[in-house]
Amino acid sequence: MTIKDVARRAGVGIATVSRALHGHPQISAETAARVLAAVEELGYRPDTNARSLVSGRSHMLGLVVSDITNPFFPELIQGFEDVALRNSYDILVASTNYDPARTALCVRRMIERKVDGVAVMTSEIDSSLTDSFSRRKVPLVFLDVGKVGKGVSNIRVDYAQGIVEAVKHLNALGHRHIGFISGPLRLKSASERRDAFLQLLGSPRDCESGGLLVEEGDHKVDGGLAAMLRLLERAPHLTAVLASNDLTAIGAMRAIRQAGLRVPEDVSVVGFDDIQIAEFTEPPLTTVRLLRTGLASLACDALIQSIRNGGAGTEVRLGTRLVVRATTAEARQVDARL
Secondary structure (H helix, E strand, O other), rough: OOHHHHHHHOOOOHHHHHHHHOOOOOOOHHHHHHHHHHHHOOOOHHHHHHHHHHOOOEEEEEEEEEEOOOOOHHHHHHHHHHHHHOOOOEEEEEEEOOOOOHHHHHHHHHHHOOOOEEEEEOOOOOOHHHHHHOOOOOOOEEEEEOOOOEEEHHHHOOOOHHHHHHHHHHHOOOOOOOEHHHOOOOOHHHHHHHHHHHHOOHHHHHHHOOOOOOEOOOOHHHHHHHHHHHHHHHHHOOEEEEEHHHHHHHHHHHHHHHHHOOOOOOEEEEEEEHHHHHHHHHOOOOEEEEEHHHHHHHHHHHHHHHHHOOOOOOEEEEEEEEEEEOOOOOOOOOOOOO
16 A cells, blocks of 8 residues: 555645644644544555655664663653654663763764754763764754754753752751762763752862862762762761762662661651652652653654754753652750760
């Protein structure tokens, strides 16, 4: 069956069939229904290779994420794919495992495969490469690291907003000895979260001298566990810890229990991201919510608009908010001499 057969069966032109299959807004619901009925009756399947040759487009979007095993990213991928499919695009996904060299390789391979655009939803990428990729004239969307220009958009997350809310929440509960576990500091998103914490409670110099309770993790559970054990060894008087992401917080909770302490009676814990499992930890995790569906929609919409318009990109800001559950409580009494 060909598109001509579908047009003949539906009683419309070939162009109308094409527009109906792509969800064109100028096609009425009645006409679209008639076309889709003809497609089903005839068992018609578009030849995507031929369509790509004619249009010069693959109708494929690339999506690069950091860690496919981190629940944050499958949720983001799902949201991105939902928007892409509604706009008649398929997606090609790559995971970098927080490796800048692998990130660059993933983006290059996607461009070589003639994707119509690439969303790089990770910040482990050298800034010089963002300019290099933009010269390929393939629309791009970056997370936090992009420089907006022709065909290049950037989604900027207000990490500081979430850190401020979390620290204020802990302060209101009487916590004065607060630790922080960052992600890998080569990541812009991780360094921004740590810097926001330092602006509230100290300075980078205090951190380097050991004056602040800050440890570097790797955004994974085992890294959070190890970093929390180091914090507890350095500061037994610590009453709360803020983690750079939820997996780190889950690891920290395990370390606290291994040390014979309780969450939140002895040590309060706050995560960041609000992945789905955060609601089901024991106790449920207090965390800063960063909506994956919102991030995915902004990224995919910006990419598609750039593909369609061929103009300058945009910068879009995404906020966060604190979700209070059961891992935070009033601070325990600490000897003032400590």
